[in-house]
Amino acid sequence: MDKRATIKDVAEAAGVGVATVSRVLSGGSASPQTRERVLAVAAQLDYRPSALGRNLRQRRTGGMGLLVPDLTDTFHAQLAEGVLACARAAGEPVVLGSTGGDPEQESELIGMLLEQSVDRLIAVPSGDEDTWAPAIRAGMTVVFADRLPARPSSDEDDDPAARAVNDLMLLDGVPAGARPRGLDVPSEVADDRAGIRTAVRYLRGLGHRRIAFLGGPGHDRRAAAFGAAVGAPVDEELVVFATGSRDSAYAAASGLFQSRPDLSAVVAGGNVLGVAAVLAARELDLRVPRDVSLVMYDDVPWAELCSPPLTVIAQPGRDMGYRAAELVLRSGGRRPRGAVLPTELIIRGSCGPHRP
Amino acid sequence: MDKRATIKDVAEAAGVGVATVSRVLSGGSASPQTRERVLAVAAQLDYRPSALGRNLRQRRTGGMGLLVPDLTDTFHAQLAEGVLACARAAGEPVVLGSTGGDPEQESELIGMLLEQSVDRLIAVPSGDEDTWAPAIRAGMTVVFADRLPARPSSDEDDDPAARAVNDLMLLDGVPAGARPRGLDVPSEVADDRAGIRTAVRYLRGLGHRRIAFLGGPGHDRRAAAFGAAVGAPVDEELVVFATGSRDSAYAAASGLFQSRPDLSAVVAGGNVLGVAAVLAARELDLRVPRDVSLVMYDDVPWAELCSPPLTVIAQPGRDMGYRAAELVLRSGGRRPRGAVLPTELIIRGSCGPHRP
DNA sequence: CTGAAAGCGCTAACAG
DNA sequence: CTGTTAGCGCTTTCAG
Numbered sequence: 001m002d003k004r005a006t007i008k009d010v011a012e013a014a015g016v017g018v019a020t021v022s023r024v025l026s027g028g029s030a031s032p033q034t035r036e037r038v039l040a041v042a043a044q045l046d047y048r049p050s051a052l053g054r055n056l057r058q059r060r061t062g063g064m065g066l067l068v069p070d071l072t073d074t075f076h077a078q079l080a081e082g083v084l085a086c087a088r089a090a091g092e093p094v095v096l097g098s099t100g101g102d103p104e105q106e107s108e109l110i111g112m113l114l115e116q117s118v119d120r121l122i123a124v125p126s127g128d129e130d131t132w133a134p135a136i137r138a139g140m141t142v143v144f145a146d147r148l149p150a151r152p153s154s155d156e157d158d159d160p161a162a163r164a165v166n167d168l169m170l171l172d173g174v175p176a177g178a179r180p181r182g183l184d185v186p187s188e189v190a191d192d193r194a195g196i197r198t199a200v201r202y203l204r205g206l207g208h209r210r211i212a213f214l215g216g217p218g219h220d221r222r223a224a225a226f227g228a229a230v231g232a233p234v235d236e237e238l239v240v241f242a243t244g245s246r247d248s249a250y251a252a253a254s255g256l257f258q259s260r261p262d263l264s265a266v267v268a269g270g271n272v273l274g275v276a277a278v279l280a281a282r283e284l285d286l287r288v289p290r291d292v293s294l295v296m297y298d299d300v301p302w303a304e305l306c307s308p309p310l311t312v313i314a315q316p317g318r319d320m321g322y323r324a325a326e327l328v329l330r331s332g333g334r335r336p337r338g339a340v341l342p343t344e345l346i347i348r349g350s351c352g353p354h355r356p
Numbered sequence: 357m358d359k360r361a362t363i364k365d366v367a368e369a370a371g372v373g374v375a376t377v378s379r380v381l382s383g384g385s386a387s388p389q390t391r392e393r394v395l396a397v398a399a400q401l402d403y404r405p406s407a408l409g410r411n412l413r414q415r416r417t418g419g420m421g422l423l424v425p426d427l428t429d430t431f432h433a434q435l436a437e438g439v440l441a442c443a444r445a446a447g448e449p450v451v452l453g454s455t456g457g458d459p460e461q462e463s464e465l466i467g468m469l470l471e472q473s474v475d476r477l478i479a480v481p482s483g484d485e486d487t488w489a490p491a492i493r494a495g496m497t498v499v500f501a502d503r504l505p506a507r508p509s510s511d512e513d514d515d516p517a518a519r520a521v522n523d524l525m526l527l528d529g530v531p532a533g534a535r536p537r538g539l540d541v542p543s544e545v546a547d548d549r550a551g552i553r554t555a556v557r558y559l560r561g562l563g564h565r566r567i568a569f570l571g572g573p574g575h576d577r578r579a580a581a582f583g584a585a586v587g588a589p590v591d592e593e594l595v596v597f598a599t600g601s602r603d604s605a606y607a608a609a610s611g612l613f614q615s616r617p618d619l620s621a622v623v624a625g626g627n628v629l630g631v632a633a634v635l636a637a638r639e640l641d642l643r644v645p646r647d648v649s650l651v652m653y654d655d656v657p658w659a660e661l662c663s664p665p666l667t668v669i670a671q672p673g674r675d676m677g678y679r680a681a682e683l684v685l686r687s688g689g690r691r692p693r694g695a696v697l698p699t700e701l702i703i704r705g706s707c708g709p710h711r712p
Numbered sequence: 713c714t715g716a717a718a719g720c721g722c723t724a725a726c727a728g
Numbered sequence: 729c730t731g732t733t734a735g736c737g738c739t740t741t742c743a744g
Contacts, residue, residue, distance in 0.1 A: 004470075004494070006737055017715040022739055031713060051472045052412045053737025056720050061408065066452075071436050072657065077427040084427075084454045088461070093472055096422075096452040098440045105444070114360075116407045116449055138360075246657060275661050282663070301428065301602060302658045305631050307638070362721055373731040378723055387729060409721025412736050715744080720737105727732080 005045040007053075014041040025049060055117065063093035064120040064328050065113040069101040069217070069244070073272055074300040075317050076124060079145060082321025083122055090329055101217050101244040103127030110135045120328045122321070125149040126217065129183050136183060141331040143338065144187035145324040146317075147218040186338035188324045190315035193225045195343030199267055199295045199313050200229035202345060207354030208265040208293060212238040212256055214277055216249060219269035222297065226267060238263060242273060249276035257284050257292070264292060264354050267313075271298040278306060289352035299346055308349025315343045361401040363409075370397040381405060411473065419449035420476040420684050421469040425457040425573070425600070429628055430656040431673050432480060435501060438677025439478055446685060457573050457600040459483030466491045476684045478677070481505040482573060485539050492539060497687040499694065500543035501680040502673075503574045542694035544680045545577075546671035551699030552581035555623055555651045555669050558701060563710030564621040564649060568594040568612055570633055572605060575625035578653065582623060594619060598629060605632035613640050613648070620648060620710050623669075627654040634662060645708035655702055664705025671699045 011018040014037050024030045024038040041047075055061045066083050068076040080096070087094045095118055097109035106127045113121060114135075121142045125132060128150040135142055203211050213226040219241070227234045237260060242252035253276040256266070268274040274296030278288060286292050289308065296303065299314035320341055327338060367374040370393050380386045380394040397403075411417045422439050424432040436452070443450045451474055453465035462483045469477060470491075477498045481488060484506040491498055559567050569582040575597070583590045593616060598608035609632040612622070624630040630652030634644060642648050645664065652659065655670035676697055683694060 007739095008737080011715095018738080019716080019740080020714060023714085026739080029713065034713080048467070048471050050737055052408075052415070052417065053720095054739070056408045056412045056722090056736085057738045057740080059408070059720060063451075071427060071433040071440075072430060074428060074430065074433075077430075077433045080427050080452075081454055084452065088453070088465070091468065093451045093468060094453070095419075095449045096436075096440065097444070097450070098437055109444070111404070112447060112449060115404050118449075272657075275658050278661055300658075301628075302631050302656075302661065305634055305658065305662045307663050363723095364721080367731095374721090375723080375732075376730055379730085382723085385729065390729080406721055409736090410723070412720085412738090413722045413724080415736060713744105716742090718739105718741085720739095722736090723734105725732105725734085728730085 004050070005047045007047070007049065010038065010042050010045055010047050013045060014038045059117065060119050061117045063087065063095065063118065064122060064325065065095045065097065065109075065118045067097045067099055067106060067109055067121065067123040067125075069099050069124055069126055071098055073270070074302070075146075075271055075298040075315075078300075078317030079124065079321040079324075082318035082323075083325045084321075085318070086322045086325035086329070090325075092329070099126050101126045103131045107131055107134075110140075114138055114140070120331060122324045122328050124218070128152050132183055132185070136185065141328055141335075142185050143324045143328045144185055144189070145320050146189060147221065148185075148187055148189065149183065150220060186327055186335055188320045188327065188338050189221075189340055190320070190343050191340045192221045192343070193228065195297070195313040195315065195345070196222055196225035196267065197229040198343070198345045200226065202347070203265045203267075203293060203295065203351065206265075206293065206351060209354070210235070210238065210260070210263040210265070212240070212260065212263045212266040213269065214249075214253055214256060214266055214273045215239070215241045215269035216273050217241075217244045222269045242276070246272060246276065249273050250280055253277045253280035254283065257281060257286060265351070266292060266294055268294065268296040271296060271300050271303075274298070274303075274310060274312075278310075289350050290355065293351035293354075295345075295351060304348065306350070311348045311350045312346050313343050314346050316341050360406070361403045363403070363405065366394065366398050366401055366403050369401060370394045415473065416475050417473045419443065419451065419474065420478060420681065421451045421453065421465075421474045423453045423455055423462060423465055423477065423479040423481075425455050425480060425482055427454055429626065430658070431502075431627055431654040431671075434656075434673030435480065435677040435680075438674035438679075439681045440677075441674070442678045442681035442685070446681075448685070455482050457482045459487045463487055463490075466496075470494055470496070476687060478680045478684050480574070484508045488539055488541075492541065497684055497691075498541050499680045499684045500541055500545070501676050502545060503577065504543055504545065505539065506576060542683055542691055544676045544683065544694050545696055546676070546699050547696045548577045548699070549581045549584065551653070551669045551671065551701070552578055552623065553585040554699070554701045556582065556585035558703070559621045559623075559649060559651065559707065562621075562649065562707060565710070566591070566594065566616070566619040566621070568596070568616065568619045568622040569625065570605075570609055570612060570622055570629045571595070571597045571625035572629050573597075573600045578625045598632070602628060602632065605629050606636055609633045609636035610639065613637060613642060621707070622648060622650055624650065624652040627652060627656050627659075630654070630659075630666060630668075634666075645706050646711065649707035649710075651701075651707060655700075660704065662706065667704045667706045668702050669699050670702050672697050 007018050011021045024035050099106040124146045130152045132149050215223050240252050240256050242249040268277050295311050297313045299312045303310040363374050367377045380391050455462040480502045486508045488505050571579050596608050596612050598605040624633050653669045655668045659666040
């Protein structure tokens with residue numbers, strides 16, 4: 001009752017060799033006669049092939065790893081649900097890790113996955129390309145979701161021109177592999193350029209001129225898109241970044257509102273920043289949308305909870321995860337580049353006309 | 357560059373036997389001299405022991421499985437983060453599965469974990485004890501979190517008296533193992549009896565008499581606690597259950613408000629039901645808290661987003677997950693029974709005095 | 713079409 | 729203290 005039947009048990013009970021059992025169970029050739037008998041015995045013994053044996057033999061674990069910064073960020077949870085749905089359909093296990101947005105923890109988790117011989121990995125990356133190079137080199141099939149790793153800081157400083165080019169390509173969703181010295185990794189990301197542009201245009205149409213962007217780690221593409229959407233010259237003070245924690249997000253939002261009372265609208269780069277903005281505004285007695293209009297990235301179930309309900313830039317988190325999983329599973333054939341998924345501006349009640 | 361070094365490589369390079377390498381790396385005895393050499397070579401070769409080999413040898417996979425109904429339920433995400441934090445600290449992998457609240461999918465995932473020889477499992481169960489018996493029988497170490505599996509339906513129907521007793525014991529957090537014919541599984545759950553009682557008393561103190569309970573799958577204990585808190589006779593119409601989807605939650609809330617316009621307060625058994633209640637109330641032009649007071653289970657980051665901010669029964673989701681992981685990892689020694697964790701009523705703005 | 717045999721990388725006896 | 733050896737359960741040549 002405690003120990004499971006092995007392939008050997010089945011072979012003996014069916015009066016065949018283990019190889020035959022293996023073939024039958026993995027769809028190899030066998031006479032209908034034998035096949036039936038083996039299948040019957042296997043069912044009878046409630047035999048389940050051990051992934052352990054198979055994995056060792058094939059020198060790789062099936063399934064995939066999934067690394068996200070923080071599951072309590074509802075968007076990441078949606079993405080994870082998508083990955084899990086695809087994995088479940090494929091009968092494959094998913095090894096999950098939460099990095100807390102910390103490149104170091106990310107590295108450690110990659111190491112752990114390597115140790116487990118998990119050679120397929122979906123990640124919402126926190127570290128830069130240097131963090132990810134080892135994983136690629138180790139032969140892992142990785143797919144990035146939601147965002148791409150930043151370029152190593154040394155490059156940024158050394159070569160601002162290259163960085164600018166890179167940012168532009170980033171915006172267009174050009175895969176890193178096509179970028180100079182980048183990683184060759186497919187990815188599933190949202191069309192941030194279009195998403196942000198639509199939002200900014202919408203706010204402009206409402207009469208807003210001083211629009212701020214409130215971002216978090218990994219929102220560089222969105223910030224760049226914001227810059228492009230508002231057009232030069234960008235008021236740098238209106239682009240602020242938090243560091244990842246909810247407290248930091250709140251502080252950043254609060255600081256923004258206080259230092260720039262002239263702003264009339266803000267675009268939050270993610271749902272965590274969105275709630276931070278609402279809370280900070282409320283604390284400062286700024287009414288949404290009367291005093292300040294707000295558009296938040298991510299359509300989450302509780303966006304409507306706010307009154308008025310939040311206008312959002314929806315991105316298909318679940319699809320993104322599902323597609324990333326499909327991609328990483330198809331590592332056999334030609335590797336598609338991944339895709340840039342559409343966003344949608346869902347207008348609810350958190351934006352109003354500019355009141356001078 | 358592509359293939360990793362094996363223990364054999366290290367042994368050869370260090371001029372020792374593989375057993376010695378194994379010993380050194382797992383803290384066995386070895387002369388300082390040898391130990392140092394082995395360590396040096398291992399580092400030099402960037403050797404990482406393969407979990408595959410070890411697992412097969414030990415006929416078990418390290419780490420643990422984690423099964424939750426739905427990650428986009430923020431409480432489950434918090435719980436998962438707790439589990440991941442503990443696992444990360446222990447360097448153990450976590451295989452995650454999302455059941456969608458469906459016992460059948462749950463069974464399949466258990467089967468998948470069995471196939472992977474993952475013999476430690478933390479679960480927020482959806483199926484009843486019959487669903488879980490196979491896992492236990494198979495020798496898995498399981499720990500339940502947040503809730504316990506329901507008793508099989510046959511028992512319920514056959515023996516209402518036993519069911520009543522069981523409910524009471526459930527309320528007191530008596531582990532299933534101590535209940536007649538129950539599963540012997542440790543668990544980490546919140547003190548629902550106290551949590552609900554505190555909330556009901558609070559509402560009573562505000563003058564509310566017609567208080568409803570809005571529950572979802574797995575909220576039986578909370579419903580029972582609610583019954584106990586309001587005292588007999590319980591108005592059965594004021595206790596309603598949704599089936600798991602957000603739509604169902606909304607429908608249940610909406611139906612409740614419409615069928616019983618006399619109710620003045622509702623206790624939502626989880627955050628999903630909480631937002632459903634807010635949305636349904638808003639749709640029916642019921643103001644919170646003027647027309648209806650609301651207390652929601654789960655303190656989530658966005659509870660304050662609502663205006664007024666939601667009064668909640670907080671339960672330590674992260675701790676719950678962390679503790680469950682500790683418990684399942686300590687499967688070697690004596691197995692503690694788990695614990696009933698405290699809840700806290702956090703009063704914000706969604707409850708007001710009863711206005712007749 | 714089928715069986716025997718050789719390992720995958722590792723640990724746990726068992727000798728030396 | 730250390731090396732040799734025997735598998736863990738499975739897939740995959742390679743003969744038959």
